[in-house]
């Protein structure tokens with residue numbers, strides 16, 4: 001990938017992953033980034049996508065646009081999750097191939113693996129057991145996307161590669177009270193509890209389940225390297241190996257935010273799967289050893305982003321309240 005010359009399209013550049021890819025490509029000196037917001041180009045509209053590819057003819061495509069959300073959003077809008085994701089990825093993969101893109105990188109997610117598969121999760125465990133029911137429509141769409149990439153490689157020789165990131169966090173995350181993933185949701189709760197001087201915070205479950213987290217800028221670095229150096233049908237897990245319990249995570253966020261109350265765990269609430277960790281041997285074999293951002297450092301940068309995000313939104317809506325949030 002010649003960063004000076006290549007036309008590089010990052011689909012979903014205003015999202016968590018797309019934003020990090022753009023930051024990284026820009027820092028490497030990429031000159032010809034092609035970016036369209038959802039409002040400018042609805043990727044579920046086949047005719048619009050085809051017209052865009054015909055006009056812009058990107059050489060490289062990072063497909064980081066998707067309808068993404070937590071358990072609540074997935075169970076409330078299963079039709080949108082399967083329909084939008086099937087449409088976005090089908091349109092982008094097909095038009096990229098048709099208009100002769102040199103390469104496309106597709107992003108799956110660790111939720112495509114069977115609910116009860118052995119840990120750490122190897123790529124070959126795909127389709128060896130039932131999926132987690134709460135996000136099945138989303139996972140099925142992602143599995144169709146990865147199979148589509150493999151089929152276009154086999155039938156058309158299209159260089160489409162597939163990556164499976166673990167749980168991500170970082171600047172640009174979604175801090176919505178209902179739709180956010182665990183780290184941004186906890187950052188918001190600890191921040192609000194600090195402002196209201198709440199004496200304790202109650203967290204669902206025992207705090208014991210183990211989860212892996214990857215700072216999104218580390219993902220972006222890996223994705224650009226894979227785009228440059230990997231061409232193959234086998235999908236590649238992308239994780240950090242940084243595995244912590246929910247309790248350790250909560251204490252780390254509490255420290256970063258400066259919350260001084262107690263953290264309580266509500267053992268009557270479900271824990272979910274006890275452990276979820278990707279086996280990233282394939283990634284390490286392809287990219288060599290990589291230094292990952294330590295959890296505390298990543299959380300600190302994310303909290304700065306949250307404060308900017310919240311303060312800006314509050315300044316726009318209620319100029320008088322913004323002063324409180326700055327404490």
Ligand SMILES: NC(=O)c1ccc[n+]([C@@H]2O[C@H](COP(=O)([O-])OP(=O)(O)OC[C@H]3O[C@@H](n4cnc5c(N)ncnc54)[C@H](OP(=O)(O)O)[C@@H]3O)[C@@H](O)[C@H]2O)c1
Pocket residue numbers: 011012013014015016017018037038039041042043044063064065066067068084088107108109110164165166167168169174181
């Ligand atoms: N976040 C994670 O922890 C995680 C983990 C593993 C894998 N991934 C994968 O990474 C990819 C990106 O996720 P993310 O966390 O960056 O999501 P995100 O922050 O929600 O960003 C997704 C982007 O896609 C855009 N988009 C959605 N529907 C669109 C449409 N119809 N047309 C055009 N643009 C559209 C969104 O724009 P609007 O907001 O304007 O709709 C947004 O900018 C997904 O494939 C996801 O499965 C994410």
